[in-house]
Amino acid sequence: MRYYSLNNHDIKASFKEAAITGIARDKGLYFPESIPHLDKDFIENIETYSHAEIALKAITPFVGDAIPQDELKKIVEETLSFDFPLIEVEKDVYSLELFHGPTMAFKDVGARFMSRCLNYFTKGENKKITILVATSGDTGGAVASGFLGVEGIDVVILYPSGKVSAVQEMQLTALGQNITALEVSGTFDDCQDMVKQAFLDDELKDVSLTSANSINIARWLPQMFYYFFAYKELKAKGKLLVISVPSGNFGNICAGMMAKKIGLPISHFIAATNANDTVPRFMQTHEYTPQKTIETLSNAMDVSNPSNFVRILELFGESLKDELTSYSFNDTQTLETLKKLYTENNYLADPHGAVGYLGLKQFMQDNPGYTGVFLETAHPVKFPESIEKALDITIPVPEQIKSVMEGEKKSVKISDYNGLKEILKK
Ligand SMILES: *Cc1c(COP(=O)(O)O)cnc(C)c1O
Numbered sequence: 001m002r003y004y005s006l007n008n009h010d011i012k013a014s015f016k017e018a019a020i021t022g023i024a025r026d027k028g029l030y031f032p033e034s035i036p037h038l039d040k041d042f043i044e045n046i047e048t049y050s051h052a053e054i055a056l057k058a059i060t061p062f063v064g065d066a067i068p069q070d071e072l073k074k075i076v077e078e079t080l081s082f083d084f085p086l087i088e089v090e091k092d093v094y095s096l097e098l099f100h101g102p103t104m105a106f107k108d109v110g111a112r113f114m115s116r117c118l119n120y121f122t123k124g125e126n127k128k129i130t131i132l133v134a135t136s137g138d139t140g141g142a143v144a145s146g147f148l149g150v151e152g153i154d155v156v157i158l159y160p161s162g163k164v165s166a167v168q169e170m171q172l173t174a175l176g177q178n179i180t181a182l183e184v185s186g187t188f189d190d191c192q193d194m195v196k197q198a199f200l201d202d203e204l205k206d207v208s209l210t211s212a213n214s215i216n217i218a219r220w221l222p223q224m225f226y227y228f229f230a231y232k233e234l235k236a237k238g239k240l241l242v243i244s245v246p247s248g249n250f251g252n253i254c255a256g257m258m259a260k261k262i263g264l265p266i267s268h269f270i271a272a273t274n275a276n277d278t279v280p281r282f283m284q285t286h287e288y289t290p291q292k293t294i295e296t297l298s299n300a301m302d303v304s305n306p307s308n309f310v311r312i313l314e315l316f317g318e319s320l321k322d323e324l325t326s327y328s329f330n331d332t333q334t335l336e337t338l339k340k341l342y343t344e345n346n347y348l349a350d351p352h353g354a355v356g357y358l359g360l361k362q363f364m365q366d367n368p369g370y371t372g373v374f375l376e377t378a379h380p381v382k383f384p385e386s387i388e389k390a391l392d393i394t395i396p397v398p399e400q401i402k403s404v405m406e407g408e409k410k411s412v413k414i415s416d417y418n419g420l421k422e423i424l425k426k
Pocket residue numbers: 105106107137138139214246247248249250251252253300301352377378
């Protein structure tokens with residue numbers, strides 16, 4: 001499989017090159033040159049396959065011959081070494097819990113898959129790769145955990161100072177080894193802009209920079225797996241399936257829409273956002289006008305200019321409104337929903353999952369007859385401040401969080417691009 005740049009279809013790269021460089025030299029996101037089609041037989045018998053077998057089937061055509069099948073099988077099995085439970089929250093409404101991995105956020109899957117691919121590609125080469133990543137909260141932790149101690153790879157993470165939760169911050173700053181955390185006075189979009197600038201900086205061309213944001217195909221594509229897992233569990237119900245995705249940078253939902261494109265029968269997608277509503281407004285007005293990023297309780301989605309939206313447009317173009325509905329919800333609604341889910345449904349959600357649930361309910365109210373799934377993208381313990389206050393409870397701290405909270409925070413403060421550049425030149 002080859003990939004082209006969305007800015008210029010003549011710029012092409014192999015899976016390996018796209019995974020190593022992250023973004024095309026003209027700043028375009030990579031997109032697969034052709035859309036594979038899965039066997040009907042596989043989809044019809046999906047319940048007979050394990051999670052790892054399903055994932056291998058889905059990802060193989062995108063990787064092509066860049067990684068031998070037995071290696072890729074190992075990578076997929078290691079990536080998926082935890083559970084993805086589907087919980088019935090109320091009649092016809094399910095939560096697909098994606099937070100049972102090492103950093104308790106769904107981004108673990110993409111980060112683990114990508115780190116293992118890069119490790120395979122750099123084995124036996126002596127050039128170091130530096131992963132440069134901007135995080136609104138969870139990406140950094142998942143990437144740090146996914147790449148910790150991987151030989152030949154350094155990780156530099158930029159995060160907006162004071163705008164990530166305490167758990168998230170420790171997951172970025174307490175690991176050490178090949179992980180460096182840069183604390184930026186600014187927003188996530190500022191962090192993302194600095195990363196983009198570094199990729200274009202000629203003075204840094206001797207540093208092998210790559211990104212581990214969902215713009216990197218090796219992080220983006222494995223997120224398709226979740227949608228297959230949901231379908232596998234709900235297929236027997238024989239009803240139309242709608243999946244609601246709490247969305248920030250729109251990588252996760254874009255992977256789900258790719259899964260549909262290659263043959264997974266999902267009827268409709270909901271992109272549920274917080275107050276950062278660029279896409280819901282676009283779906284109404286056809287005008288794409290990002291505004292200043294707004295801070296919310298679902299901070300991993302505080303993104304006003306979602307990178308992956310161009311990929312969604314490439315996938316579905318004019319027919320997008322048949323595939324996707326998008327809603328925005330504010331923090332008041334999010335808190336009310338956390339409470340409602342806890343008291344009426346006996347389900348403890350996190351603010352991101354609550355936004356997903358809100359989007360799903362809104363759609364199902366107007367469109368009866370569906371089975372609905374919302375993605376629960378982080379463990380509630382990652383956002384204890386808002387949840388504990390709203391519900392008047394204490395969330396027990398799981399083991400993998402406890403150990404990181406006992407570590408020591410180490411970060412380097414930077415305030416502008418020059419600060420970043422100095423560190424990368426070292
Ligand atoms: C990153 C993140 C999201 C948003 O995912 P995108 O792929 O950026 O749309 C939602 N919830 C949580 C908990 C996240 O960490």
